[in-house]
Structures are given as C-alpha cells and as structure tokens.
Amino acid sequence: PTLKWLAESNHYLVTLAEDSYPKALLETPDPPPILFAIGNPGLLNRAAVAIVGSRNATAQGQVNAHYFAKALSNAGLCVVSGLALGIDAAAHRGALEASAATIAVLGCGADIAYPKFNTSLYNEIAECGLIVSEFPIGTPPRPGHFPRRDRIIAGLSLGCLVVEGALSSGSLITARFSADLGREVFALPGSIHSPHSKGCHALIKQGAALVESSNDILEQLNHLATNDQQSTRDATAVRQSKIHPVFPNPEILGIDHPLLQYIGYDPIDVDTLTERSGLTPGAVSAMLLELELDGRV
Numbered sequence: 295p296t297l298k299w300l301a302e303s304n305h306y307l308v309t310l311a312e313d314s315y316p317k318a319l320l321e322t323p324d325p326p327p328i329l330f331a332i333g334n335p336g337l338l339n340r341a342a343v344a345i346v347g348s349r350n351a352t353a354q355g356q357v358n359a360h361y362f363a364k365a366l367s368n369a370g371l372c373v374v375s376g377l378a379l380g381i382d383a384a385a386h387r388g389a390l391e392a393s394a395a396t397i398a399v400l401g402c403g404a405d406i407a408y409p410k411f412n413t414s415l416y417n418e419i420a421e422c423g424l425i426v427s428e429f430p431i432g433t434p435p436r437p438g439h440f441p442r443r444d445r446i447i448a449g450l451s452l453g454c455l456v457v458e459g460a461l462s463s464g465s466l467i468t469a470r471f472s473a474d475l476g477r478e479v480f481a482l483p484g485s486i487h488s489p490h491s492k493g494c495h496a497l498i499k500q501g502a503a504l505v506e507s508s509n510d511i512l513e514q515l516n517h518l519a520t521n522d523q524q525s526t527r528d529a530t531a532v533r534q535s536k537i538h539p540v541f542p543n544p545e546i547l548g549i550d551h552p553l554l555q556y557i558g559y560d561p562i563d564v565d566t567l568t569e570r571s572g573l574t575p576g577a578v579s580a581m582l583l584e585l586e587l588d589g590r591v
Contacts, residue, residue, distance in 0.1 A: 299330075305330075307329070308328070309329075317339055318339075318451070322445070325449070328428065329426055330403070331424055331426050332420045333421065333423055337397055340394065340395075343366055345359055346381060348457075349380040351457075351458050352488065354558045354562075355384075356381065356539035358457050358482060359382075361537070362388070362457070363386070363387075366512070367392030367395070368394070373394070373395075374399065375447065376398065377398040377412055378409070380458075384540070386423075389423070390419070390422055397419075397425075397450065398424070399447045400426070400427040400435075403431045405432065448469075452515050453479065453511065454472035455480040456479075456502070458488075458490040460489050462493075478515060479501075484560075485560060490559070564578060
C-alpha cells in the first residue's frame with residue numbers, strides 16, 4: 295500500500311538522509327526516521343510556530359486562534375498544528391487564509407483524515423499546505439500516537455502558542471515538549487471562570503510568555519521588528535472579527551444545549567450571538583430566556 299500511495303501526485307517520503315528533512319527536527323533528541331507527507335514538502339524547513347489548544351474550544355477561543363494564525367502567517371511564519379477539532383482546526387483555517395500556509399501533523403497514517411469532521415480541511419491543507427505523519431500508511435489513530443505527534447509539532451516549531459486548554463489538555467504536552475527542547479512557549483490568558491483557560495494560566499505561572507498580540511510572539515522570536523501599535527490593532531481586530539467558529543454536533547462536544555457552544559465564557563452581545571449561531575433574533579432571545587431562568591447564563 296505504501297508504494298501505491300507514493301505513486302500518487304504530491305505524496306512524499308522524507309528520510310533522515312535527505313536534505314529536505316526538517317533541520318529543526320534534527321535538533322531534537324528523537325527525530326522520526328521517516329516522514330510521510332502530502333502537499334508542499336518545502337514547508338518542512340520554513341520558520342514555523344505551533345498553535346494548539348482545546349478540542350472542546352469556545353467560540354472566542356476559535357476566533358482568537360484563527361486570528362493569531364492568520365497574523366503570524368502573514369508575517370511569514372508557517373503555522374503547525376494537529377488537525378484536531380477546536381483550536382487546531384481554527385489555527386489551520388486562519389493560516390490558510392494568509393500567505394505562509396500550514397502544516398498538519400497527524401496521529402495516524404497520512405492517508406487518513408482524522409477526525410472525519412475535518413475531512414474538507416484535511417483536503418485543503420493537502421492541496422495548499424502540508425500533511426505530515428511518522429506513522430505508516432493505513433495506521434489508524436490511537437491514543438498513544440498523539441503524544442508522539444505532539445513532539446513533532448513542537449520539534450518543527452520555533453515556539454508554541456497555547457490558545458485554550460484545561461489542566462488535563464493534550465496541548466500542554468506539546469507545550470512541555472517545546473520547553474524541553476528550549477523553544478519558546480506562549481499562552482493566551484482567558485477568563486478566570488473558564489476551565490479552558492486554566493491550562494494557559496498554569497503555563498504562565500510556570501514561565502510561559504503571556505500573549506496579548508501577534509507582535510508579542512514575533513518580537514520574542516526575533517522574526518520582525520516590533521510595532522508599538524500592533525497590540526491595539528490585534529485586540530481590535532479580534533473583537534471586530536466576523537469569523538464564524540466551526541463546531542461539530544453539540545453532542546460530540548458534550549454540550550446539552552445548542553446555544554451554549556456559541557456563547558463561551560467571554561461577554562457577548564445578542565447580535566454577535568445571532569450571527570454566530572445562524573438563528574433568528576427571536577429564537578436566540580427565547581433560548582437565552584430559557585437558559586437565564588435555569589441559571590445557566
């Protein structure tokens with residue numbers, strides 16, 4: 295099956311012996327001997343930053359990941375993530391809208407789009423970016439594969455930005471790998487009431503750089519000269535963003551009310567909630583009244 299897969303267009307096998315093998319991975323203690331790739335293998339040696347976070351992301355978390363990925367990509371950094379639901383997917387989409395493309399590192403064979411909900415995103419990255427895996431063709435996703443995937447995400451990147459993550463989030467594994475490799479670790483703070491922010495706050499307490507703008511990351515990585523107005527522009531752009539967060543069925547995320555996935559933990563007005571959910575203002579108002587009477591909002 296591997297030879298048949300390699301015969302297809304834009305399918306590659308990159309070994310440690312080749313010049314195209316990512317130099318950043320060679321600096322890690324356990325570089326994978328073989329990488330299976332679909333797309334543009336030239337991205338493997340581009341300056342890159344990892345953006346990771348919660349699969350069960352809030353709407354605002356997805357907007358933040360999308361915006362930061364787009365801004366960093368426009369600055370020339372390739373965005374690396376794991377194609378998971380939530381923050382990973384939002385980061386890939388943001389990078390694809392910009393100029394420096396994106397790399398998706400999988401915890402299964404490169405021929406498998408996982409999760410299935412992200413199949414269209416997988417196809418878009420294969421066409422415009424790069425799909426990468428160290429696992430043989432046909433390998434199904436297994437829990438033990440994802441920490442191995444995370445070490446590659448960290449190894450390919452100059453630094454790692456965690457946008458959202460609970461204390462038990464797998465994104466903290468990627469951050470730990472980055473720290474162990476001497477790479478930069480960044481964390482986006484959030485509401486003290488949100489369980490999705492506790493992992494980021496823990497990283498900040500442990501020494502991760504608190505990030506408020508894309509320029510905070512670019513400055514730390516010495517990628518671009520600083521701009522004193524960048525922070526204000528970033529914050530304004532995130533607030534005014536018209537990005538529509540992408541969610542699977544609420545049941546997949548363990549959400550028992552369809553409106554809750556669009557609300558999150560940050561303040562939100564009814565107009566934005568109506569736009570995000572695609573519901574009518576009357577339906578949103580009725581649902582909000584129901585949630586308010588239940589003491590949930």
